[in-house]
Amino acid sequence: MNDWRQNLLNWYEANKRDLPWRNIKDPYKIWLSEVILQQTRVNQGWEYYLRFIKNYPTVSDLAAASEQDVLKLWQGLGYYSRARNLHAAAHTIVKEYEGKFPAKFESIRALKGVGDYTAGAIASIAFNLNYPAVDGNVMRVYSRLFGITTAIDSTNGKKQMNELAVELLPAKNPGTYNQAVMELGAMVCLPSNPQCESCPVQQACYAFLHKNMLDFPVKQGKTKVRNRYLNYIVIVQKDSILIRLRKSKDIWHGLHDFPVVETDRPITQAKFLKDKKWNEVVLLRNPVLKDVSEEYVHLLSHQKLFARFYLLEIVNGKMELPADSFWIKINDLENYAVPKLIDLYIRKKILK
DNA sequence: AAGGCGGGGGA
DNA sequence: TCCCCAGCCTT
Numbered sequence: 068m069n070d071w072r073q074n075l076l077n078w079y080e081a082n083k084r085d086l087p088w089r090n091i092k093d094p095y096k097i098w099l100s101e102v103i104l105q106q107t108r109v110n111q112g113w114e115y116y117l118r119f120i121k122n123y124p125t126v127s128d129l130a131a132a133s134e135q136d137v138l139k140l141w142q143g144l145g146y147y148s149r150a151r152n153l154h155a156a157a158h159t160i161v162k163e164y165e166g167k168f169p170a171k172f173e174s175i176r177a178l179k180g181v182g183d184y185t186a187g188a189i190a191s192i193a194f195n196l197n198y199p200a201v202d203g204n205v206m207r208v209y210s211r212l213f214g215i216t217t218a219i220d221s222t223n224g225k226k227q228m229n230e231l232a233v234e235l236l237p238a239k240n241p242g243t244y245n246q247a248v249m250e251l252g253a254m255v256c257l258p259s260n261p262q263c264e265s266c267p268v269q270q271a272c273y274a275f276l277h278k279n280m281l282d283f284p285v286k287q288g289k290t291k292v293r294n295r296y297l298n299y300i301v302i303v304q305k306d307s308i309l310i311r312l313r314k315s316k317d318i319w320h321g322l323h324d325f326p327v328v329e330t331d332r333p334i335t336q337a338k339f340l341k342d343k344k345w346n347e348v349v350l351l352r353n354p355v356l357k358d359v360s361e362e363y364v365h366l367l368s369h370q371k372l373f374a375r376f377y378l379l380e381i382v383n384g385k386m387e388l389p390a391d392s393f394w395i396k397i398n399d400l401e402n403y404a405v406p407k408l409i410d411l412y413i414r415k416k417i418l419k
Numbered sequence: 420a421a422g423g424c425g426g427g428g429g430a
Numbered sequence: 431t432c433c434c435c436a437g438c439c440t441t
Contacts, residue, residue, distance in 0.1 A: 100436085104435085104436045104437095105435090105436075105437045105438075106424090106425085106435055106436090107426085107427090107436080108427075108428075108434090108435050108436090110427090110428090111426075111427060111428085112436090143425090144425075145424080145425025145426040145427085146424055146425055146426085146437085147424085148424070148439075149424095149438085152439090179438095179439095181438085182437060182438050183438095184436075184438090185436090185437075188436070200436075202435090202436045202437075203434075203435065204435090205436085222420065245436095246436085249436050252436085253435090253436070258429095258433075258434060258435090259433080260429090288433090289422095290432090290433090316423080316424090316440085317423090318423085318424065319424095319425085320424090365425095365426090366426090367424085367425055367426070368424075368425065368426080368434095369423065369424070369425095370423095370424095407425075407426065
């Protein structure tokens, strides 16, 4: 191999970052790191990876844990289906493969939460199998290198990108090559500030030679943000607090929060109190309003959350509870996985 | 093919 | 503000 790819590999050997999951062959740890890094920056996932390895050194340890404990360890990282799928896949590996990580691409790809990218990454890095690992970095690098104008978020674009990645994959050390392309995308071929002057493959790069790096990759793109107004009812009785498990397909599935009255437009504090809006969720006899929090604004990818917390104290315990809610001791709050937003409120107002 | 799913950081 | 991150799953 005597083309730009050799320059890339040389550059990679000389400049690669020292990451906790580098120079490791244990497929379990490779898998864990890849799932953590889905749509997540290295810096953000770093400590989570170390924590998971420490708490669950093997796939059997992970499978033996409760889902809530796994979610708790994942708390704050986002995209919680990753944690639920990780836990489910650990069970699969223990039951179907006797705790030994499957070594075939199709078997890896069939695990919950493992798509084409992750399966390719595990197969090539942990098992030295000849599969590409095409992530956002790779698509940005290749689209610039070859001047590809097919939108990368279209079915066609992904197909084209994958075929290209298969063609370019060297026969030897596919895992190293895959990581080299990704590393280039993460360190040099940046989205808005590409460092072309220090790029090992600039002389082969279409976008560099045409000075239009920022035109790539092409995307169809479209993100609309929905506003949601969450009026949380926080009910405390002595040393207990009422929480509930979030179940639906909505955000934070599997995590806990409080009974909530939700609207798609703002509702004033005064109206909320005057209309005793909490009765839409939980029927209370004589609640005592202890505190109304300021508005917490929480910006997510697809929705903007405006949350306010109404802290009520129940003196004479007559009420009808929402079906999914239950009492826990305030001191046990830390054992339940909660969204970032709820965690902020709890630390500030409940545990203070 | 399109939309949902978190949270953080950089421009 | 908007974009993007070592994507995946459901509809």
